[in-house]
Amino acid sequence: MKLLVCISKTPDTTAKIAFNGENTKLETAGITFIMNPYDEWYALVKAIEIQEKWGGSVSVLHVGPSENDAIIRKALAIGATDAHRIDTEAVSADQVAFQMASFIQQHAFDIIFTGKETIDYNGAEVGGRMAAQLNLPFISFASHLDIVTENEAIVKRDMEGGTETIQVNTPFVISAAKGMAEQRIPNMKGIMTAKSKPLNVVTPQEYSPKISIVSHELPPAKKAVQYIDPENMAELARLLREEAKVI
Amino acid sequence: MNASTAEIEKDLFISNKVDLFAGHDYYKIDDLLDEEHKMARDAVRDWVKKEVSPIIEGYAQAAKCPVHLFKGLANVGAFGPTIPTAYGGGGMDEISYGLIMQELERGDSGIRSMASVQGSLVMYPIYKFGSEEQRRKYLPGLGSGDLIGCFGLTEPDHGSNPSGMLTKIVEDGDDVILNGSKMWITNSPLADIAVVWAKDEKGIIKGIIVEKGMPGFSAPEIKGKWSLRASITGELVFENVRVPKANILPNVQGLKGPLSCLSKARYGIAWGAIGAALDCYDSALRYSIEREQFGRPIGGFQLTQKKLAEMITEITKAQLLAWRLGTLANKGEASPAQISMAKRNNVNMAIEIAREARQIHGGMGITSEYSIMRHIMNLESVITYEGTHDIHLLITGMDITGINAFQ
Numbered sequence: 001m002k003l004l005v006c007i008s009k010t011p012d013t014t015a016k017i018a019f020n021g022e023n024t025k026l027e028t029a030g031i032t033f034i035m036n037p038y039d040e041w042y043a044l045v046k047a048i049e050i051q052e053k054w055g056g057s058v059s060v061l062h063v064g065p066s067e068n069d070a071i072i073r074k075a076l077a078i079g080a081t082d083a084h085r086i087d088t089e090a091v092s093a094d095q096v097a098f099q100m101a102s103f104i105q106q107h108a109f110d111i112i113f114t115g116k117e118t119i120d121y122n123g124a125e126v127g128g129r130m131a132a133q134l135n136l137p138f139i140s141f142a143s144h145l146d147i148v149t150e151n152e153a154i155v156k157r158d159m160e161g162g163t164e165t166i167q168v169n170t171p172f173v174i175s176a177a178k179g180m181a182e183q184r185i186p187n188m189k190g191i192m193t194a195k196s197k198p199l200n201v202v203t204p205q206e207y208s209p210k211i212s213i214v215s216h217e218l219p220p221a222k223k224a225v226q227y228i229d230p231e232n233m234a235e236l237a238r239l240l241r242e243e244a245k246v247i
Numbered sequence: 248m249n250a251s252t253a254e255i256e257k258d259l260f261i262s263n264k265v266d267l268f269a270g271h272d273y274y275k276i277d278d279l280l281d282e283e284h285k286m287a288r289d290a291v292r293d294w295v296k297k298e299v300s301p302i303i304e305g306y307a308q309a310a311k312c313p314v315h316l317f318k319g320l321a322n323v324g325a326f327g328p329t330i331p332t333a334y335g336g337g338g339m340d341e342i343s344y345g346l347i348m349q350e351l352e353r354g355d356s357g358i359r360s361m362a363s364v365q366g367s368l369v370m371y372p373i374y375k376f377g378s379e380e381q382r383r384k385y386l387p388g389l390g391s392g393d394l395i396g397c398f399g400l401t402e403p404d405h406g407s408n409p410s411g412m413l414t415k416i417v418e419d420g421d422d423v424i425l426n427g428s429k430m431w432i433t434n435s436p437l438a439d440i441a442v443v444w445a446k447d448e449k450g451i452i453k454g455i456i457v458e459k460g461m462p463g464f465s466a467p468e469i470k471g472k473w474s475l476r477a478s479i480t481g482e483l484v485f486e487n488v489r490v491p492k493a494n495i496l497p498n499v500q501g502l503k504g505p506l507s508c509l510s511k512a513r514y515g516i517a518w519g520a521i522g523a524a525l526d527c528y529d530s531a532l533r534y535s536i537e538r539e540q541f542g543r544p545i546g547g548f549q550l551t552q553k554k555l556a557e558m559i560t561e562i563t564k565a566q567l568l569a570w571r572l573g574t575l576a577n578k579g580e581a582s583p584a585q586i587s588m589a590k591r592n593n594v595n596m597a598i599e600i601a602r603e604a605r606q607i608h609g610g611m612g613i614t615s616e617y618s619i620m621r622h623i624m625n626l627e628s629v630i631t632y633e634g635t636h637d638i639h640l641l642i643t644g645m646d647i648t649g650i651n652a653f654q
């Protein structure tokens with residue numbers, strides 16, 4: 001099967017987030033960037049598992065400049081077959097989805113994976129937008145994927161209080177949530193072979209932005225924990241009523 | 248060793264604390280590293296966080312070796328990273344090897360010891376000095392963790408002075424008869440094979456591969472260690488053990504055989520010690536910002552800042568020393584004396600940082616909630632094995648003066 005995994009770059013989960021003076025752009029100095037965990041742990045690993053069982057190839061696709069190659073190499077070290085990087089800065093979900101869908105249109109993939117969302121902007125938009133442009137079925141937040149035949153799959157989605165089971169024929173777009181696979185840590189052999197795997201640089205399509213970011217605001221800083229003497233229940237009740245305003 | 252990991256761990260302390268370790272790179276030494284180096288380091292760091300950190304305090308407290316990690320270490324590629332892939336190694340360079348050791352020792356010196364012995368003291372001599380047949384027979388199994396190896400040089404009466412060893416081999420037809428004993432041997436009670444250094448009838452030191460189960464060969468465990476408690480240590484006892492001559496490493500004789508293995512392992516320890524120091528510093532830095540006394544974080548007091556500032560200064564110096572040694576090693580130009588200097592400096596740096604970090608943690612630093620006390624105890628072995636702190640000083644002394652002060 002020909003599988004494609006779309007991977008994006010996000011700040012490390014422990015990064016301290018700050019914005020530039022106008023609050024329009026993330027301050028990147030001092031931030032470590034990683035592969036978006038939903039893309040890496042679930043989408044990529046599931047695609048590799050399918051390839052191990054059914055044969056074929058796992059390609060990864062990324063929109064971004066060459067300084068992001070480390071993330072692509074990591075995907076190759078984990079086990080992807082080859083990689084394509086669309087050589088333009090990623091600015092919005094719409095633009096990323098447009099660039100990737102335009103690339104996919106020229107290739108035939110059986111399954112196109114994304115992560116359920118990126119852990120920075122949490123938009124969860126790219127998969128759906130791509131599917132729309134490609135006119136393919138889209139299944140979001142999938143927690144299980146079983147390949148029945150090379151043309152057919154059964155997908156499960158965890159929902160509030162239950163699960164939904166879906167039958168779908170290839171090709172389709174799927175966004176991977178927790179449960180789909182387990183994180184694989186690249187080993188030294190993978191890291192060494194990644195160096196010789198192909199990484200194609202793709203010229204981006206013409207695109208004019210449809211939205212622009214006005215500003216970002218950080219959530220208010222968390223207040224310190226207040227300890228209250230267990231004997232002093234009246235004080236606890238007063239604080240809950242007057243300060244927390246929850247009772 | 249038949250019990251399942253789950254069964255063994257049932258009674259052990261298993262931490263559910265998240266390992267928050269983050270690397271520290273004050274001088275942007277990362278800029279000197281390749282993508283491969285950083286990827287190797289990050290992969291082993293992730294592996295340690297997932298496989299080692301949650302269980303290590305429990306195993307160390309119980310003085311049990313997490314035997315299942317041999318397979319894990321093999322899978323991640325920690326055994327013989329610089330040995331060519333065709334022989335079960337990783338085909339990587341010396342800096343990647345160093346960074347792998349750094350990350351393992353960041354988790355625990357005992358886990359790093361498991362890998363050092365397997366890779367640098369067992370796979371390396373077989374690769375370097377073994378026959379093609381020996382390489383084919385043992386290296387793939389050692390690389391994949393199906394075989395566990397150990398390295399027998401030290402004897403009860405010959406530690407710092409291995410040239411005085413008494414263990415000997417005597418020819419007998421197609422075999423040799425091996426007699427003697429070795430002491431303080433990492434992995435020995437678990438080992439399938441032992442690379443043993445012994446003198447022949449002419450008093451020449453030879454390396455010989457002894458297999459578990461050969462009659463007359465036993466490997467009792469040494470109990471009661473307060474250090475490297477998660478790494479198993481034992482003796483090797485040889486009573487008229489008949490070993491085929493084909494098991495002798497054909498391509499080396501004399502002390503340079505074991506010493507070249509030690510150079511390889513000591514090089515890894517010079518990097519490994521940075522890992523232990525980084526873990527202590529990282530924990531102390533975080534604790535000093537969170538912990539308040541007299542109404543402010545203890546990290547705000549000058550005395551604490553002095554400790555922390557000196558720690559990062561010493562770590563940075565050690566990182567530069569290791570990086571330079573690595574670039575020399577990549578060119579095949581790192582001398583044994585240069586390796587001695589780095590091993591001695593970096594291990595001593597780590598042990599001093601561990602002690603200061605312990606103080607910053609106050610009483611909490613005494614418990615297994617933090618890794619500090621375990622690192623302190625581990626490093627007492629690390630400063631002794633692979634050449635003691637003083638022996639490495641004498642190596643430098645001899646190198647710069649040309650005068651041997653050992654005897």
Ligand SMILES: Cc1cc2nc3c(=O)[nH]c(=O)nc-3n(C[C@H](O)[C@H](O)[C@H](O)COP(=O)(O)OP(=O)(O)OC[C@H]3O[C@@H](n4cnc5c(N)ncnc54)[C@H](O)[C@@H]3O)c2cc1C
Nearest residue numbers: 398399400401406407431432433628632633635637638653
């Ligand atoms: C946990 C652990 C694991 C080990 N694993 C292995 C292993 O896998 N394989 C192996 O072969 N060995 C192993 N060793 C042995 C280790 O390498 C030796 O302990 C070390 O070389 C020191 O030898 P020794 O203990 O006999 O001390 P000694 O040599 O007796 O030294 C005692 C003290 O005397 C000092 N000293 C000795 N000679 C001189 C001199 N000329 N001038 C000044 N001072 C001197 C030393 O510096 C030291 O302070 C291990 C040791 C430990 C603790």
